[in-house]
Amino acid sequence: MSLSINENSVIEVHQLHKNFDQVNAVNGVSFSVQRGVTTALLGGNGAGKTTIIAMLLGLLLPSAGRITIFGEDMLQNRYRLLHRMNFSSPYVDLPQRLTVRQNLTVYGHLYRLPNLGERIRQLAVDLNLTELLDRRYGKLSAGQKTRVSLAKSLLNEPELLLLDEPTASLDPDTADAIRSHLEQYQQRTGASILLASHNMAEVERMSANIIMLRQGLVVDTGSPTELITRYQRNSMEEVFIAIARNHLPLTVAT
């Protein structure tokens, strides 16, 4: 049930396990993420999406299994790889009392970026943050914070971007602007994106590949079109519900 592993992969995950005491949060997951496209990690609450992303980032140590990113073992070469990656999540904050510019400056220094002032200015223009640069992060709306978090995740122009629900709690207009910016970024840089989302319209729009998870296992993979056809449904939303309720097609169930 894994995607084919080939040299075009930026992430290769093999038999990944994570146990918390008696709970198997991730239970032998294998998949790969292809270069230059967006891959979605889908599943209901508790399916293991955030746990997998945390392990890919090295924030969480696997109980067993292997993670290879850009052809290198993630656990052994974590810091070298982190220069080429970044991450955004509405559930991980930035310091509230610092201004947007101060936050981006601190993170720019952490990535040891050259021409940091110019980089921040450019990102502010791209993400419509110029007016907010000198406002405190804690005073911003949810949508503005999401844009700042995205700006932070793009500071080092990552080749691999991991996004945990990047448009959660955003109005449709702001969410659309974020998606458009991510698509433009990907077109311009050839970056790979791994996206965890509950927004099926977003997944259908952005993702070339989908990895479906349930109870810490990969239950299916494919493009949105392939999955919709295989499950004989009309949309990814219906496919998601079918998988969450274990209504698998015979080809998968067997």
Add this chain to the structure above:
Amino acid sequence: MTTPDIKFSPRRIGAIVLRHLYLMRSSWPRVLEMIYWPTVQMVLWGFITLFLKGNSSYVAQASGILLSAVLLWDVLFRGQLGIALVFMEEMWSRNLGHLFVSPLRPYEMVISLILMSLIRTLIGIGGAALVAIPLFHYNMFDLGLPLIAFFLNLIIMGWAIGLTVAGIVLRYGLGAESVAWVAVFAIQPLCAIYYPVATLPGWLQPIAWSLPASHVFEGMRELLLQHTFNTTHLYWAMALNVIYLTAGIAAFLAYFRAARQRGLLLQIGE
């Protein structure tokens, strides 16, 4: 845009220090708090000194003995608290997840915490020491070069405790944050701050001598009462601090690894 990886980056350490300097600049209550308690303690003990000067031959011999003790004790306390509070600021702001998906190494974080603790302690104790000059005609800087040795040994011991406390709070969550405020007071009676180690019961004295702070305060008393700087106490304090700081850093890194095993860097809370 990708920059080459280096194992130790002063710029990354500077980034964390800058983040906390930005925070201090945006929040005057935080700066006030650094100076407030050391100054209140100094004023209280200053008046006690004034009273005891006429009633105690011990204090009359060296009127600065109590004020030196209280200010130097605060070096240890503020050094410890500086590490723990700066680390907890990251937990309160739920920022650890972002920090540790950047190339920031845990040991670079440790050095940043130490630098911020030094800055905070210098602000707090320096402010109180300066206020003591006009208020009680007591100049702590008259201790001369030994003051640097006392200060360094006490703040290093504070760092060792602070790093352990930061690790405990990371591992057990913000519900354990009160440890940052109370941990150091468990050893306060054994540090010979206001009385010699010989005052303690015999069975407690070896424990007291195993603390770098006890050697510092014994050395301070010798300097003020006998006007001699006992280097034996200094060497003992330094040797013990090598062990304490190594243990403190090891404890923080071990708790950090435990946090990575348990997924705590993304789920900071009570």
